Structures are given as C-alpha cells and as structure tokens.
Amino acid sequence: MFGDLFTLLGMSFFQRALIGGCLVSVICAAIGLFVVLRKESMIGDSAAHISFGGIAVGLLLGVQPMIMATVFSVAAILGMDFMKKRGIAQSDSAMAIFMAMGFSVGLIAIGLSNGFSISIMDYLFGSILTISGSDLAVISVLGIAVLSAIFILLKEFIAMTFDSISSKMNGIPTELLSVLFNVMMAVTVVLTIKVVGIILVLALMVVPSLAALQLKTSFRKTLLAAVMFGAFSTFTGIIVSGMVDLPAAGVIVFTDVAILLLLVAYKHLGKEPGNAVPPIKETKTFRT
C-alpha cells in the first residue's frame, strides 16, 4: 500500500493535485474565516451555484469554463451586494434571485448542447486528480493574488468585519475594500470548485474556520489554525483517495468535518455546556 503511495507521489498529476489542492484550501479557509464572521456563508454558497451557470455557458460556447464561472460569480456577488445596499432586495432574496438565474441558465445551456453532461459532473463534484498544468497555473496566480491581498489588508479586513462604522470613521475606504473582498470571495469560490465541486464549496470555506473558532484564541491564531486545518484535510483527502480510490472531495470534506466534530466533542466533554458551533445560516447586513 505504501509502495503505491510512493509511486503516486512520484507522478506529476498527483503532485499537481496536492499542490493545487492545498493552495486552494489555504485561501479558501482564510477567506472563509471572514465569511463566517460576517455571517455571509450563504453568499459564498450562492456564488458557487451561480458558477454552475458560468461553467455550462463556458462549455457551450467553447470558452474556458473557469473563466466564465469567474465572470458569473464576480458579477453575481457584486450584484447581490448592490441590490442589498440599494434596498432593491433583502440579502436572502437577492441570493435566491441570482441562484435561480445561475442554475436555470446552466440547465438551459446543458439542454442546448446535449453533450457535456460528463464534464459537468466534474464541476459538480470536483476533479482535483485531473487537474492540468494550466489549471495549476491559474490556481497559483489567482491564489497568490488573493493570499497577498489578505496578508496586506489583514488589519483593515479584521477592523471592517468587526466594526465597519469605526473603520469608516478612521478613514478606511470600507466600500472599496468591501468590493475587493467580494471579488476575492468570488474568485476563491471558482478555484475551490476545481477541488471539491460546486456542492461542497461552502464546506471547504466554512468548516475549517468553524473548527478554528472552537479553539477560542486570538484572531491571528484562529486564522492560522483555519488555514492549517484546511490544508491538512485536503492533503489527507487527496492521499487517501489516491491510495484507496475514493472520491477526493468526499474524503477532504469528511476530514474537515471530523476535525470540527473532534474539537466540539473535546470541548463539551471537558468543559461547561453552552458553547455551540456558531450558526452560519444567518446573513447580516453590514454597513460599509
């Protein structure tokens, strides 16, 4: 069995999967912590579903599906934000509108082409083991851009997430940074689709952060823990799936959830009750 592992580790597709998968997980967990704290998890999920429309249209028109997905995802996240701010629709209604649009456009595109149902499955459930060199290049460039932005603007993002009113009073361009964050989230969603597929994007985004939040420590340590949990789960998931031929996405997310549940169980065995996993389904309107 371990002989198999060494053979696998020597293969370039497997190396690409490990590098790409771990990089995406790191970004996804970092963005995810802010998403959880802003109580905007469902926005990430909507963006993933809307990307489905982009991917289908991309396949139909022969445009690189990930590029089309990015266009859809960015447009939808900015559109939802606009509708919320202008009071055109409440946050959850705006998400429903865009999700309905994205998914229906996707289904129509599939119907029109009646031929690419196999490749669409890769996007629904992830296909990290089939990641190509050019995929890895896109993931690396966009991933490093998102990571650097988080690193450079960390204190501003923390300040805005915690209290956007004071941040604005201190002269931080909260509106601009909010748009930038949303674009970063949209890009991250699309990159994550490659790893675990549309359906499990939300899990990869929020579960490592929910686990890290159980540690009840400072912001920077929480962020570091989230990133490490994310990368560890993806690494484990890809290795296991390579060795025993299980779907990588399933093993990755299962590992993430297992870490979370272990931490929750540990805390509730040893300490006082009442510190439940924070709710993630609410969405809250933030002033920017």
Place this chain on the structure above:
Amino acid sequence: MTSAESETVLEVRGLRAVRGGAVVIENGCFRIAKGEYAGIVGPNGGGKTTLLQTILGYHPRTEGEIFLFGQPADRFKDWQRIAYTPQDAIHFDEQFPLTVRELVSLGRVRRSNLLRRLNGKDWEKVDETMELMGVSEISERRIGQLSGGQKQRAFVAKALALDPELLILDEPTSGLDASGQESFYKVLGNINKERGTTIVVVSHDLAAVFCRMTQVICVNKYIHQTGDLNVAERLLRGAYGNHFRFVMHGDCECCCVPEDV
C-alpha cells in the same frame, strides 16, 4: 470669528430628526466647547441615541444644522478626530476571535497606515491606552469572555487609541454596578483633564453627570442644555416629567424620586 467660537467642537442648531414617522428630536440646539465633559441625560426613548446618530451622519436629519469643529457636518471630512462607541457596541458576536489587545489595536487602523503593518509607536499607544483604561492585565483575554464592565473599558480603550479630540459614548455604563460606574466616570474625567479630550457621554447615572461633568444636556424630544447645576433640576423635570423631584444630597449624590413619596 472669536476665539470662543473657534473652539466649538460640536454645535447643533434647530435640529429635527424623524424616526418611523414620528418626530424624535424637535428644534434641538446645543453647543459643546473644547475640553468640556458633557453628559446627555433623558428618559429611555427620549432620542439620545438618535441625536448622536444624526450628528455622526448615520441617521438623516430632517431640518437644522450640525457643525463639527466649526465645519458643517456634510462637509466635514476629518472623522479621525472623533471616536464613537455606539450603545450596542458590547453586544458583539461573542464567537469573534479577538483579544483585548487586538481589539484596542483595531482603533489604530486608519487611512494613513493602509497597506502597512502597525508599527512600534502604534503598539506603544495601544499598551498605553489599555493601561489608562485599566485593561492591561486582561490584554490577552478574549473579548467574548469579559464581564460587562471590562468590555466597556476595552471598547473605550479602542476608541481612545487614536487620541481623538472628541469622544462620544452612548450609555457606556449600562450593566455596570454602582462602583463600576463611579470608577468608569472618574477615569473618563481624568482623560478629559489630562489629555484635554472633549467627552460627550449618554448616561443614566445622574450623580456622575452632576458631580463630574461640566455640561448637562437633557434630551426628551426637545433639547435643553445647562452648565449650571441650579438650573439642571428644572431641566430634568422637563425631561423626566414633573412628578419627579431631584434630590441632591452631599457633594456627589443625586437621585430622582416620585414626588408623592
């Protein structure tokens, strides 16, 4: 412009604010000079929070003028000179992973250090402000685990971290016991004296307001202001209703009792 006028930090003239169709502030006027320690008092629902939100531009004003540091509020750009802690500041998400020191350091995050890390001077100021507000010992505690009074102090430390010229606090002592309130207002008084920070604080602690503060602003739809304690009782009756008597005894105590007691 005389020098007295140029030192006006906050001025409101003929202000009207409407909330949910009802007029909450009507023809409100008051003025706060530099270095003042002003208390805003008035019954619940009297419009104190609305007044502050209107001054800071988070609630639209229907009529009237607001001046911040002598400039009309719509044209005012220098918001860094003002720090504001809203009434619900301490009702944050308790899961939010921040230590007290991290919270206070967020007060130093501003336009001029965008894209840069906080430097040694920033952290020095953070530590100094924590010391001032008496939260140094709990600097590594998570803010979600603090008591009400500790939270309030930590939030004021955050507000003070940038050395604002005007500090506005909305009911910062709700949830504190009497001795907690007393020491809280004392610390604010020291900041006011030592740093010259102008402070405007909404409070239900009439004793603290009358003993420590230099201006009393009563808000109950209408706004009345006085720097003279002898006039204050009349204003309070206006705000809380005529069936209350304000009993001042000793130097530093005041309570309000229904008149037929």
